[in-house]
Amino acid sequence: MITVWGRTTSSNVMKVLWLIDELALPYTRIDAGGAFGRTDTQHYLAMNPVGLVPVLEEDDFSLFESNAILRYLANSHVPGTDWYPAAARERAEVDAWLDMQQTTLGPPVGRVFVGMVRTPPEKRDMAAMTAAVAEAGRYWAMVDARIGDGAFLLGDTPTLADVAFGVHAHRWFAMPIDRPELPVLRAWYDRLLARPPYAKHCAQPLA
């Protein structure tokens, strides 16, 4: 049985919950992180020395880092499927986009989200917001270009890369910001919204 540790308002927890529901896997979830705490106990730090959410436990195994968890779930529950293809080059491209999400697009989108949603207007650094929106917009344009005329990021079926970027997409389109026009990206986001697991875990009011 799978247990997910993490609050549902965390984008990295959303990734894991979304994929688990796409794969129709049974699981339980324990609120952790933010106001829930629980991430500084000896038990938690033994599973994730960084003390962040999410953590996934399955039987006597535990794992941290959301993208590593996505790979583990695909490898262990749906090996060799389109979610995380077995062919070396196809798999490597999924990995490249997973890394790009963590290292490149995620940070500016995260800064905009914290500034626009979790910071009171009077304390907002609007110059920093404008710069972060512009930076994220450039990276979203790269995602838009990669989707091209496909239905999903890397082709006609979703992969783990869609999961990693998809959690940011709802925030990006729901925030009151001056977004660049990216119709392909918007159509992809609409396609994600039509998937019940995405709507349930990722397309909730921003908090």
Ligand SMILES: N[C@@H](CCC(=O)N[C@@H](CS)C(=O)NCC(=O)O)C(=O)O
């Ligand atoms: N690279 C890590 C980042 C994890 C992370 O930054 N988690 C945030 C929530 S999105 C967190 O734990 N924040 C502190 C907290 O919730 O207590 C991952 O992808 O899992």
